[in-house]
Amino acid sequence: MISRRKFLKNTVKGIAGAALPIAAIEFIDPKKIFAEKPDAKTRWVFVVNTYKCVGCGFCVKACKTENQVPYDAKVTRTWVERYVVLKNGQVFADSPMGARDGFTTSKIALGENKFKDINPKDIDKAFFVPKLCNQCANPPCVQVCPVGATFQLPDGVVLVDRTWCIGCGYCIMACPYGVRFFHPVYHTAEKCTFCYHRITKGMKTACVGACPFGARMIGNIKDPNDPVTKIIMTERVAILKEEYGTKPQVYYIGLDREVK
Amino acid sequence: MLVHGQIWTIKQLFVYPNEYIYWGIQIVMYPLMTGLVAGAFVLSSLYHVFGVKKLKDIARFSLVFSFALLFIAPVPLLLHLQHPWRGINVFMTPHFTSAIAAFGIVFSAYGAIVASELWFIYRKFFADTALPLKEKADKSLGEWIKFLIFCTLTLGAYDVSEEALKKDEKAIKILSGIGIPVACFLHGYAGFIFGSVKANALWMTPLMPVIFIMSAIVSGIALCIFTYIIAMELRKWAAARKKPASRAYPQSQEEMKSAEMSVIKMTTKYLLYFLLFAISLEFLDMVFRGYTAVKSWDVIRSVIYGRDFTNIFILQYGLGNFLPLVLLLMPRLSLKRTVVATVLVLFGVFMMRYNVVIGGQAFSLSFAGYMEYHIPVIPHNWDTFKEGVFGAVAVGIAPFPLFWLFNKIFPVFDFEESH
Amino acid sequence: MKSHVFRPLWVVVGLVVIVLIFRFFYVPSDFGIGQRGYMYGWHRAGDATFWKNFPVSYNFGKDYCSSCHPDNYNSIMKSPHAIIRCENCHGPVGNHPSDPPKLQIDKRRALCLRCHYPLPYPTSGRANIPGINPDKHYPGTECVTCHNPHNPLEGLK
Numbered sequence: 001m002i003s004r005r006k007f008l009k010n011t012v013k014g015i016a017g018a019a020l021p022i023a024a025i026e027f028i029d030p031k032k033i034f035a036e037k038p039d040a041k042t043r044w045v046f047v048v049n050t051y052k053c054v055g056c057g058f059c060v061k062a063c064k065t066e067n068q069v070p071y072d073a074k075v076t077r078t079w080v081e082r083y084v085v086l087k088n089g090q091v092f093a094d095s096p097m098g099a100r101d102g103f104t105t106s107k108i109a110l111g112e113n114k115f116k117d118i119n120p121k122d123i124d125k126a127f128f129v130p131k132l133c134n135q136c137a138n139p140p141c142v143q144v145c146p147v148g149a150t151f152q153l154p155d156g157v158v159l160v161d162r163t164w165c166i167g168c169g170y171c172i173m174a175c176p177y178g179v180r181f182f183h184p185v186y187h188t189a190e191k192c193t194f195c196y197h198r199i200t201k202g203m204k205t206a207c208v209g210a211c212p213f214g215a216r217m218i219g220n221i222k223d224p225n226d227p228v229t230k231i232i233m234t235e236r237v238a239i240l241k242e243e244y245g246t247k248p249q250v251y252y253i254g255l256d257r258e259v260k
Numbered sequence: 261m262l263v264h265g266q267i268w269t270i271k272q273l274f275v276y277p278n279e280y281i282y283w284g285i286q287i288v289m290y291p292l293m294t295g296l297v298a299g300a301f302v303l304s305s306l307y308h309v310f311g312v313k314k315l316k317d318i319a320r321f322s323l324v325f326s327f328a329l330l331f332i333a334p335v336p337l338l339l340h341l342q343h344p345w346r347g348i349n350v351f352m353t354p355h356f357t358s359a360i361a362a363f364g365i366v367f368s369a370y371g372a373i374v375a376s377e378l379w380f381i382y383r384k385f386f387a388d389t390a391l392p393l394k395e396k397a398d399k400s401l402g403e404w405i406k407f408l409i410f411c412t413l414t415l416g417a418y419d420v421s422e423e424a425l426k427k428d429e430k431a432i433k434i435l436s437g438i439g440i441p442v443a444c445f446l447h448g449y450a451g452f453i454f455g456s457v458k459a460n461a462l463w464m465t466p467l468m469p470v471i472f473i474m475s476a477i478v479s480g481i482a483l484c485i486f487t488y489i490i491a492m493e494l495r496k497w498a499a500a501r502k503k504p505a506s507r508a509y510p511q512s513q514e515e516m517k518s519a520e521m522s523v524i525k526m527t528t529k530y531l532l533y534f535l536l537f538a539i540s541l542e543f544l545d546m547v548f549r550g551y552t553a554v555k556s557w558d559v560i561r562s563v564i565y566g567r568d569f570t571n572i573f574i575l576q577y578g579l580g581n582f583l584p585l586v587l588l589l590m591p592r593l594s595l596k597r598t599v600v601a602t603v604l605v606l607f608g609v610f611m612m613r614y615n616v617v618i619g620g621q622a623f624s625l626s627f628a629g630y631m632e633y634h635i636p637v638i639p640h641n642w643d644t645f646k647e648g649v650f651g652a653v654a655v656g657i658a659p660f661p662l663f664w665l666f667n668k669i670f671p672v673f674d675f676e677e678s679h
Numbered sequence: 680m681k682s683h684v685f686r687p688l689w690v691v692v693g694l695v696v697i698v699l700i701f702r703f704f705y706v707p708s709d710f711g712i713g714q715r716g717y718m719y720g721w722h723r724a725g726d727a728t729f730w731k732n733f734p735v736s737y738n739f740g741k742d743y744c745s746s747c748h749p750d751n752y753n754s755i756m757k758s759p760h761a762i763i764r765c766e767n768c769h770g771p772v773g774n775h776p777s778d779p780p781k782l783q784i785d786k787r788r789a790l791c792l793r794c795h796y797p798l799p800y801p802t803s804g805r806a807n808i809p810g811i812n813p814d815k816h817y818p819g820t821e822c823v824t825c826h827n828p829h830n831p832l833e834g835l836k
Contacts, residue, residue, distance in 0.1 A: 040714075054805040056793040058767045065771055066736045073261045079277045084800070093628060098277035102793030104813075111272040111629070126800035140458065142719045146360035147349040151722030154714040161726040166349050167342020169282040170360055176459035178276035178625045182264040187342035197733035209739025212762040213804060243555075244458055254802075260274065260626035351698065352706050357718045376687035383683075415690065417683035424683065431684050 040154040043249075044194050045221040047228050047237070048130050050254040053215035055080055055128040057102035062210035064100065066195065075181040076100065077192040078132040078207050083258055084108060086122045091258050103128070129259050130216060132207065133158065133179040133192035134240065134248030141171035141180060141191075150189060156249060157196050162188045176244045194218065221249075264342065267644065268634050275629035281621045284647045285635055288613045289336040289655045291450045291472060292479065295609065296659075297333055298443040299480010300326035301374065305443075306530065308377075308436035314526050320381065321491070321672045322484045327374050328663040334367070336655050339646040359453040366449060370442050377435040379415070380428040382670050386414040413669070447476040454616060461556030461627075462563070462620040467545050471612075474538035479609035481531045485524060486602040487663075489595060492520050495673065524598055528588050535605065539581050542612075559627040567630065568622060572615050580608015736771035739764050743772060755829040768828070788813060791822045 063078045064071050079098030085091050094109040107115035135156050142150050142158060149165035152158045160171075165188035172180040172189060183190035195205035199218065203209070208216045219228025231237065231253070238255035239248045252259075265280030300322040306312050307319035338344045351368075354361035393399065393407040417424075448469040454460070455468025546564075549557060564572055584601040618633045636648030645651055713720030744765045745752040755761055766772055768790060769782040797810030817825075827833060 051802065052804050054794060054803065054808060055798070058764075058793070062737055062767070062771075067733075070261050073263050074266060075263050075278050091628075093274040093626070095274075095277050101789060102796075103798065104789060104792040104796045106796075106798060111275065112270060120799050123799075123801065125802045126798070127803040128805065139719060144358045144360070144457070145355055146358040146363070147346075148353050148355045148710070148721035148723075149349075151713060151726075152715045152719040153727055159726060159730050161723055162729075163726070164346070164349060164353075164723060165343065166346040168337075168340070168360060169342075170358065170453075172278075172282055174457055174459055176625060178279050181278035181280075182282070182342060184261050184263045187264070193730060196730045198735060200731050201735070203735070204739065206737050206739070209737060210764060210767055212764065212767065215804075260628050348705070352702050353710055353721070355717075355721050372687075372691045376691075379687050380684075415683075415686040417686055419683060427682060427684050 041222055042155040043221045044135060044156045044199065045219055045228060045232065046132070046135075046194070046250040047217040047219070047231050048250060048252050049215045049217075050127050050129050050252060050256075052213045053080065053128040053130055053211075054213055055082060055099060055103040056212065057099040058210045058212065059130060059207035059216060060098055060100045062206040063192070066198075066206035067193070069190070070184055071100075073184045074098075075184065075190075077179070077190070078130065081129045081131060081259075082108070082126070083129065083256065084118055084126040085124045085256075085258055086118070087124050088122070092116055092118070093258075093260060099128075125256070127254070127256065129252070129255070130207075131177065131179070131240075132250065133194070134177060134246070134250045135194060137247035137249060138245060140174045140176070140244070140246055144170045144174040146170065157194050158191070159193055159196065160189050160191065162186050165189050176241050176246065177248070264643070268636055268647070270632040270634060271624075271629065272632065273624075273629035274626050275624040275631060276626060279624055279631065281618065281631055281633050283617055283621065284340070284633070285649075285652045286336040286340040286647055286655070288610070288617045289652050290333070290340070291447070291476075291613050291617075292610055293329060293333040293336060293655065293659075294450055295447050295472070295476030295479045295613075296483050297326050297329045297370075297480070298447040298473070299477045299482075300329060300484050301370075301439055301443045301480070302477050303481050303484050303527070303530070305436045305440050308432055309440065312526070314523060317673075318484060318488050318523050318527060321488055322480070323374065323378060323381070324666055324670045324672050325484060325487060325659070325663055326480075327378060327670075328666050329659045330367075330371055330374060331662060332655065332658045335658065337363075339651055339655070359449050359456060362445075362449045362452075366442065366446050370439070370446050373435055373439045373442060377432055377439065378670055379413070380431045380435070383414065383417060383428055384420045384425060385671070386410050387418045387420050390414055391418065409669070444473055447473050450476075454620070459625065460620045461554075462560055462623075463616065465545055465548075467541055468616075471538065471541045471545065474534055474541060475609050475612055477534045478531060478538050479606060481527060481534065482602040482605040482609070485527050485531065486599060486606070487660075489520070489524065489599055489602075491673075520595070521593075524595070525593060528593065528598060528601075531602075531605070532585070532588055535581065535585060539577075539585075542577075556627055559623045563619060563622050563630070568615060568619055571611060571619070576608055576611035576615055579604055580611050581605075584608070736773055737766050738772045739766060747776070751829045754827075758830050758832055760828065760831055786821045786823050788820075788822055791826075791828075 057080060060076055060079055063069070064076060067077055069075065069077055074097065076098035079095050079100075080103075081093055081095045082099075082103055083091065083093045092108040096103070096109045105115075106120070107117055110116055135152075135158050137156070139152055139158050142152050145151075146168060147164060147166055149161045150158060150171050151161070162183075167182065167187050167189070169182070169189070172182070175191075180189055180191045182188070195203075195207075198205055205216075205218050208218050217228050217231070219226040221229050221232065223229060232251050235253060237251040237253055239251060240255075240259070241248070263280065265282045265284070268284060269280045271279070303315070304319040304323040304326065307315040334347075338347055341347055350361060351364040354364055356362070390407060390410040390413075393403060393410070396403065399407060451469035451472030454463040454472075455465055457463050549560065584604040587597050587601040587604070590597070621631055621633070623630055635652075636644035639645035639648050639650055707723050707725065709724040710722070711724065713722055713724065752765075755763070768785055770785075772782065773779055775782055792810075792813060794805075794808050795810045796813065797808075798805045800806050822828075
């Protein structure tokens with residue numbers, strides 16, 4: 001006759017043991033779990049100058065071509081937003097096809113093929129804001145991936161493993177900046193990778209290379225002589241949606257309070 | 261070239277280029293199904309753990325139903341995934357910082373508990389069915405299969421003495437007790453999946469896991485009451501067609517009817533308690549949002565009180581919560597009224613999941629634009645089937661035939677239990 | 680006497696063992712915790728190599744085109760269009776001239792309108808770029824009919 005205590009103990013042990021996959025044993029090394037940013041020599045950061053951006057959209061075209069994101073698909077790794085602030089306080093914003101074809105009309109796209117005509121005399125200020133993945137220091141998208149398909153490297157770039165992503169879309173929902181999407185061909189999560197294949201060879205990203213006006217810059221914050229580092233340290237820069245605590249690494253010159 | 265979500269999303273005003281309604285009707289169905297699993301189990305535990313004797317019949321019923329629902333619950337997820345065959349990656353390389361990774365552990369643990377509890381309840385039945393078949397010299401093919409199934413199910417434990425059955429009883433009670441927190445975790449984590457997404461202003465609240473658990477229990481109890489009534493009505497109808505002395509239906513029609521009403525009355529009481537709790541939590545959430553009026557309040561208010569007003573206040577709160585509350589509180593509860601009330605409750609729970617999942621995607625991350633969800637009705641490809649009305653209905657109906665099948669192995673009516 | 684109550688437990692243990700054996704074969708051996716810890720670094724290490732080896736299309740280097748196309752190059756470098764990269768209008772250079780042997784020459788109005796549709800936005804660099812009204816200025820005609828894109832300020836054709 002088995003004692004109640006022994007029975008209870010065995011049942012609990014059994015259920016706990018049955019429920020714990022061996023995967024758990026891998027990450028019991030505390031040093032590994034709590035690893036902070038190690039002494040990496042590189043940490044990629046980006047600067048966007050919204051005064052210089054004219055909304056030509058060459059960056060979007062170059063990005064789509066370089067990174068093989070289907071040109072006609074309504075998704076893009078980077079895009080440019082237009083903001084028009086009127087004297088009466090109204091603010092209009094749009095990003096037709098992500099500015100793949102630039103902004104070739106003064107009419108603001110309102111969706112469902114509706115447009116808003118703007119009289120230039122009514123404009124207080126208007127500007128263009130390029131956006132891309134912020135490669136956050138605390139990336140919420142990486143935190144919520146259930147299978148470890150998206151991850152961050154020590155140099156700050158966040159990547160997606162196309163062979164492992166199950167396509168649940170949790171990372172897309174978790175990004176506050178809306179930079180992620182499903183690749184229409186591979187059906188896995190996709191986003192800007194800071195052209196990792198280029199920057200690791202000493203080249204600039206496609207969008208930085210393409211911009212005729214120098215509105216985009218990429219650099220290494222760990223290098224004090226990098227011109228990007230100097231800008232971030234000495235000029236007035238801002239980041240997007242600071243309140244989420246994601247610590248984004250794309251810094252904006254001339255970021256206006258109206259930017260969403 | 262279409263991207264996923266584009267076909268059922270209409271964007272208005274300023275929406276980021278990559279934003280679409282990525283989480284569609286199957287993500288609405290998933291918490292609905294897991295909620296039913298958890299709720300049905302809690303109902304069954306009310307008898308096994310807390311000894312509410314009157315609930316004995318419906319307890320067995322709910323446990324088997326919970327098991328049938330458990331097999332259907334992962335189906336909406338598999339239909340939603342862009343790579344369903346890689347779904348096992350969640351079990352192979354779970355990333356426990358993600359609430360979804362809990363799915364593997366919790367589901368497996370819960371499945372093990374329910375399966376084990378069912379084994380203990382039905383062990384005597386398995387043994388009693390297998391033994392005479394074992395003795396029989398020449399078996400037909402059907403009898404061979406039946407013998408193999410029940411022989412395997414006994415796991416070799418044929419001892420049906422008083423002593424052994426008492427051990428079974430203890431095991432059932434323990435498993436039922438352990439199962440309640442696991443069932444709560446099963447649905448709590450589903451609420452956590454939404455509540456922890458700081459990027460989504462509608463989902464982000466610590467109340468989300470609790471709201472989900474409460475409405476899960478409500479849905480589970482309501483479904484069990486509803487199905488129990490339907491099953492009893494079917495049995496009464498079948499009994500009326502056979503001779504009164506039939507072995508399959510020993511009770512007379514009158515006896516059946518009275519047994520039903522007392523069980524129903526008791527179970528609806530519990531339904532009411534949990535329904536009231538669920539309503540209070542949602543009300544609290546609403547009040548807090550309006551009172552604190554954070555940055556997202558303007559766009560959320562325009563969604564809740566404007567675009568989604570009918571979905572939220574008329575359909576979910578009105579038809580799904582308030583009306584069944586009134587129907588169940590009225591004196592002299594009848595079977596018909598209970599059926600209407602439970603159906604409305606289930607509809608209300610469905611609308612709650614819909615308003616959370618779709619409602620959370622109704623506004624853009626820019627807080628300056630909207631997205632309308634147009635669920636595909638007539639499917640013209642695999643995508644529009646699985647994420648459309650037909651896919652959702654298929655998932656909703658599937659537990660019933662499975663339950664009928666399980667009833668052949670775990671019969672829920674008229675047999676002698678081990679205790 | 681071993682009690683029968685543990686039978687379901689052995690079944691569960693058996694299933695877990697089967698899952699673990701399957702896992703041993705299914706999960707790639709380089710899958711583990713990276714340098715960013717478990718929360719941010721849980722991944723298959725080989726994927727970083729995949730992204731590093733992704734093919735490069737654009738060059739955007741200053742002088743890649745100048746050696747074979749000196750006339751257009753020198754001409755454009757003396758004009759306000761010097762800031763535009765050759766590949767902005769002609770597409771990615773790839774391994775040109777071996778592959779692709781010819782680059783595109785996009786003559787559509789839409790290409791020029793990216794900058795030259797006038798948007799007089801205060802505080803934006805766009806306001807400094809001269810533009811034309813496409814509905815009034817020779818609608819339907821390609822801009823390059825009259826304007827040399829490599830030398831826009833010289834006499835119109």
